[in-house]
Amino acid sequence: AGLVQAKWSDxxxxxxFHSLRRDRPDLDPAKLERTRILMNRAVRDCLVRGYEPLIxxxxxxxxxxxxxxxxxxxxxxxxxxxxxxRDFPEHQLTPWDIEAKAPDDFVCDQVGLSAxxxxxxxxxxxxxxxxxxxxxGTAARDVARMVAASPLGSGATRRIGRSSQI
Numbered sequence: 001a002g003l004v005q006a007k008w009s010d011x012x013x014x015x016x017f018h019s020l021r022r023d024r025p026d027l028d029p030a031k032l033e034r035t036r037i038l039m040n041r042a043v044r045d046c047l048v049r050g051y052e053p054l055i056x057x058x059x060x061x062x063x064x065x066x067x068x069x070x071x072x073x074x075x076x077x078x079x080x081x082x083x084x085x086r087d088f089p090e091h092q093l094t095p096w097d098i099e100a101k102a103p104d105d106f107v108c109d110q111v112g113l114s115a116x117x118x119x120x121x122x123x124x125x126x127x128x129x130x131x132x133x134x135x136x137g138t139a140a141r142d143v144a145r146m147v148a149a150s151p152l153g154s155g156a157t158r159r160i161g162r163s164s165q166i
Contacts, residue, residue: 004110009048011067013039042123048075058096062087072098081106 017032040046051067051074058069067089072080072097080088082102088100101109 005045006043007048007071008046009051009067009071012071050074058092060087060092061089069093069096069098072096077104117151 013036018038020027020032021029048071051070054070055066055075058066058073060066060069065084068080068082069088077098080093080098081103082088082100083103085100085102090100093100
């Protein structure tokens, strides 16, 4: 049993890849489509289906984000990982027992919970980070320092496991 079970819906992926095509026109559309296919193949049981009837039951500042919360509810997720925290306020998630967390904070929490299962290498390689270049931040360096100071700091490679998050 691991710490993380990634979940998403086709609608969430539609938004992600639409943003990528808009913000990064240099990326080959065929490669983006292949990435999407490979993501769905690589993560077992990742696609959330049957959440659509829940969309009208939830309220968020941006009504266009309700499908994300509805998918999280359907997946029985405890956490929504998003850089868009403004549109997922705590007071609207608490009744559903769901929390929203920034990607950098999520990665740091995983190290804090169990450094032995976080995918990393101590030297010569950047920690894989979930933050976007536009967002910036130093969480990847913080994670690298925490891991280097932990028993995992030998340079061994580990992988992230499972828990419900979307």
